[in-house]
Amino acid sequence: MSDLAPQPWLTIVGLGEDGAEGLPPASLKALQAAEIVMGAKRHLGLLPDLTANLVEWPVPFSDGLPLLQTFRGQATVVLASGDPFWHGAGGSLLSILNKEEYRTLPAVSSVSLAAANLGWALEKTPCLGLHAAPFGRLRPLLASGQKVLCTLRDGAAVSDLGQWLDGAGFGATEVHILEALGGPRERVRAVLATEVPVDIQHPVLVGLDIKGDGPVLPLASGRPNSFFANDGQITKRPTRALTLSALAPQYGEHLWDIGGGSGSISIEWLLCGPSLSATVFEVDPTRAERIKVNAAEFGLDLTVVTGAAPAALADQLKPDAIFIGGGISDEMLHWICANVTSGTRLVANGVTLEAEMLLAAWHSRKGGDLLRFELSESKPLGRKRGWKASFPIVQWSVTL
Structure with missing residues (x-):
């Protein structure tokens, strides 16, 4: 840092379970020079004697952010576990800080300690922060042979996770329970998901070696229909694969899914990557609630709006x-063309003759691609088999 650069008032210090003994000189110097040291009760208990005013971070975490801002202008240290920007507090703190206001002095992260202990290559091992997220985030990773590292809220959450894995058909998973890594209370055990003990101390991280015969979620778009609760109103698997291909999700993009049905399109959109987001619009309240349940099964954040388009589309994130x-209509297409930004991609599927005529007319007006496909499935026909055709589908895709 240049001598002419303004000195930040806040230092984020990563702290391991060995407390001050494991801190580098720069972190110790920041603590000794601080007027305020703010952190969880457990972290404050690991510190040496300091002249600073010690402030316990409140629960829930968000309540501490306005309190921290009252210390602006004073030399302040915030304590975080390990590396603050690896499933830690760093990301949350950035919501109230500018880059010039803080510096970060990380310690070895708990996932690095876990990988070293288990001999798992971090670049090949998904790492999830489940201390404040649903277990459903694991659903796409449940396949025998997959290894996963997860932070968890507390010891009781390990037992809950074991029950969740068993309910998903993966009770044979080997759960490595890693407690208080890097400190004098460190303990590492391996058990089956169905045999998690109750004497687990905080902080805890688990390594999952997935095993079991539960249903595996395919990696490609067009997941089996059985993964989505529905009342028959669902974009079927082959059509869904073609639709996701036409939608062509890209990093950081937001989707509008109009006429959500079971929510399968927006859920598969979100499964393409964590940077993606979606809003689904469904006029039927029962279906809207079912969409929320389907999204929760995968631990996904999906915004569900109950209402009819185009009225429900107003004032939503573009x-x-x-x-x-x-429910496609001429009115809906006119509203969309008048209200979304240039470059927005539109994909519309139609089954009825009226929808086909509408899409053909708009295709001649706006261009894009018009595709008609008809799928047939083998079904019993007397003592033999024959082809049972589904309704043909017309798909219009265009960049507006």
Whole structure:
């Protein structure tokens, strides 16, 4: 840092379970020079004697952010576990800080300690922060042979996770329970998901070596229909694969899924990557609630709006891509063209003759691609088999 640069008032110090003994000189110097040291009760208990005013971070975590801002202008240290920017407090703190206001002095992260202990290569091992997120985030990773590292809220959460894995058909998973890594209380045990003990101390991280015969979620778009609760109103698997291909999700994009049905399109959109987001619009309240349940099964953050388009579309976060799967109308298409930004991609599927005529007319007006596909499935026909055709689908895709 240049001598002419303004000195930040806040230092984020990563702290291991060995407390001050494991701190580098720069972190110790920051603590000794601090007027305020703010952190969880457990972290404050690991510190040496200091002249600073010690402030316990309140629960929930968000309540501490306005309190921290009252210390602006004073030399302040915030304590975090290990590396503050690896499933730690760093990301939350950035919501109230400018880059010039803080510096970070990380310690070895708990996942690094866990990987070293288990001999798992971090670049090949997904790492999830489940201390404040649903277990459903694990659902796409449940396949025999997959290894995963997860932070958890407390010891009781390990037992809950074991029950969740068993319920998903993966009770044979080997759970490595890693407690208080890097400190004098460190303990490492391996048990089956169905045999998690109750005497687990905080902080805890688990390594999962997934095993079991539960249903595995395919990696490609067009997941089996059985993964989505529905009342028959669902974009079927092959059509869904073609639709996701046409929508072509890209980093950081937001989707409008109009006429959500079961929510399968927006859920598969979100499964393409963690940077993606989606809003689904469904006029039927029962289906809207079912969509929320389906998204929760995968631990996904999906915004569900109950209402009819185009009225329900107003004042929503603008999309990068739009899918219309039901209730398409000339009024809806006019509203979309008048209100979304140039460059928005639109994909619309139609089954009825009226929808086909509408999409053909708009295709001649706006261009894009018009695709018609018809799928047939083998079904019993007397003592033999024959092809049972589904309704043909017309798909219009265009960049507006």
